[in-house]
Amino acid sequence: MKKDFELLSHTADIKLRVYAHDRAQLLRHALMGMFQSVRPQVPGCAVKDGRVFCKQLPISREVSVQSGDFEALLVDFLSEALYLSDVHNEAYFDATIHAIDATHVRATLRGAAITGFEVTEIKAVTYHDLVVRQESDGSWVAEIVFDI
Template sequence: MAQEFELLSHTADSKIRAYGITLEELFRNTLKGMFASIKPYGTHITYKNDELICSKFTLQHTVTTHSLDLQSLLVDFLSDCLYLSDIHNEAYFDARFTLLTSTELQCSIFGVPIAGFELLEIKAVTYNDLAIEQNQDGIWQATVVFDI
């Protein structure tokens, strides 16, 4: 799949739309999009034509999340990753799932230490305009708004 995510305009917050052939790919690309939207900077991060490039992952965390439904699972997963980012001063750009259902997931997330963000930090992952759907071609897409 060519496009992993896109940054969308929003009046006061940050908004992305992510794509994936599988739910795993959708969740991974939403994670990438969340961090790319606020432009982290650090030793292993560069930008080429406004596209974030992470040269190598130097750290890993395990994330386990349980929720009521798929939409809540995505919000909770991203919120857990945001929490880890805040307490460790890191950004994450990849996830490998060992379990992903409509109500629970377990994965390893991979990222790098960061020096900060060029844009405002994300305060929260919201349910505002949240959507997860699969189109006629079987491609998943998620729209997520972040409170900044």
């Protein structure tokens, strides 16, 4: 797998396609893509090739999310990260997934304090056009739309 995520064309919102080897990596790459797509302004970090790079991610937030199925888990996990970002003025660029199954994830989000967003601010993670599928080779692909 060469890509972790890519931005797709969308008329009014942000649409992301995420690639992964397994469910844990899918959540991790979706988190990375969600925050990278809006380019948070992070003091002390650099932007290279359209992505924010930080030498250190000093902030850690523990999350535990339970949902009805894996599609809902993806949306709820990203929504929890978005909520924490709004409350604490932080962006999360990576995550360690400690436990995951089809309806539950326990993870540590890692990020940094931000001063704003270069592109725009995400209002919500949506179910509109949501696609989550496991490919024949066992890898995972998701398409997610973010309301801006």
